[in-house]
Amino acid sequence: MRRAIAATAGTVVGLTALLGYKSAGTVKSSHVAVAPPSTSPSPPGSSTTAPSTTQPSPTTTSSGGTGTTPPTATPSTTVRAAPRSFTGEDVQYRYGDIQIRVTMIGGKITSIDVPQEGATDPRSQSINSQAVPILTQEALAAQNLQFDVVSGATYTSDAFAQALQSALTKAGG
């Protein structure tokens, strides 16, 4: 009996500490400066919008902090650093569908929008309403598809990754 109590107490303390340290960690995206939102959101399917405000040079890395540029995400057409938006396919999955639009300056993703997001049931809707903002933040931070899945939203995370892949493929092609 004493052993059982000790094991239970030890497990609860260990688990709480583990989760506590984990949740206290910093989200990677907080280090990444995201470009200010463009004045008018581009309609889905449009390819280019010329912003009037910011035009950072593609070689400037000071604002981004990370010097890495995903190879697939380099738009081949732009010479000057104008923000461009690319909308991916609408990805269907088990609990709904999701479509993603990325806006890029140079080789860098500056914003991720979700023009279309549907859920098959209220529960999935509720899960997505929490998961999608986290996923967006993580993907922006990672600047590629190597971001973590959101706990409890495996399917959504997976579909999000596919939809983002689709948008990035458009950007690359």
Place this chain on the structure above:
Amino acid sequence: MTASVGQRGVRSARGRPPVNVVSSSLAKLDQPTREGLVAAVVGAGAVLVCLMWWLDTSPASVRGLGPWLTAAGRVTGLVGTYLVVVEVLLMGRVAWLDRLIGMDRLAVWHRRNGEYSITLLVAHAVLTIWGYAVTAHTGVVSETRSVIFTYTDMLAATVGLGLLVVVGVISARGIRRRVSYHTWYFIHLYTYIALALSFAHQFATGVDFATHPLNRALWIAMYGVVGGLLVSYRVGKPLRDAARHRLRVAEVVREGPGQTSIYVTGDRLADLRAESGQFFMWRFLTRDGWWQAHPYSLSAAPNGQWLRLTVKQLGDHSGALADLRPGVRVLSEGPYGAFTERRRTRRKVLLIGAGVGITPLRALFESLPGGPGDVTLIYRARTTADVTFRRELEDIAGARRAQVHYLIGRSGQHPDYLTAAHLLRLVPDVARRDVFLCGPPIMSTATVGALQAAGVLRRHIYREDFEL
């Protein structure tokens, strides 16, 4: 009685079986150190499992009550599953684990780890569903229904968890005593079904595996390695031994009231490399008994011509063994047990056996090397009628000029014989001896205390419990 059976008390002719350097140097460590070593390896595995979770999880996904609960569910699920796989391995009759720790201690670990891992998996289910319910703002009941019936592979996993809980409940000490061995044995086999049923949901819904091919590969490899060891040690080796040694009952001899010795012969017995102090899982291929295997120690030193086990009639199975006929085929798993000459580090040895625990000591008493006075046996029994092997023990004692002390009397009637003072009176140099101790766990624990009080260091006490 066959001619060979007449040669009781003959010393084992073959030498010690060769062992590799690593396992023999590990065998020289004392029992707590060896157990600590294995426990550390198991613990390191659990840390690695937690690390896998840590690396896959973004801090943001653990914030808020719902996600926090779900994350706790993930960790308990991962560690619980890892420990259930360890659990199966502990009872997998893996030879090197047996040499390191001994089957009797493995059985104790198996019981504790079983309780713990099943509790973790129940926590995994509760926490995960609770977390989902909080996140989705739904009730726990409707959430449970939706998780079980709409998530991929979750129905099977739920059945699997249910089976594990049944196995756990039936093995709980209070209930185990009220359930027949047959029921307990068959229900234990459900563990494998439970593992199979819950396998798929980890990859369909588990975030650590669904999108991480490396984690998935490592996790499947863990199942694969343990599965391979199980098949090799629980199926492959017994079948190979059966074909090679063709064991059969040679003779059934009544030793005393309710006590029966069974002599088993076969081909190339020396190749089994059995040693005094070890036991086999015996499976007698009779119409009623073929499906169950039971552990019995060798009650005489193995001699290349026959093996002997001695059974005290306790349950329905050991009673049926008295009716065995010569010629019945026998399947054996083993030899198992680290309670052997290899443990020995000192010239002088004291053997203490109580009740049916005398059997491995009877074999050791016969075969432990040593000159006059080097080996002493203390035999604790309730009544004179309960003393088995009296003639044999006295023959051996006479032949090797060793001493046997009988302590007869029910425990609890008067201050027990096995006190430090009494031990010192019987064996004045006890503190300079290795002590081999075998008997019921309660008696053994008390005796370890008495031995330590008499000056024996814990690392010189080798203990085998009858609690498989």
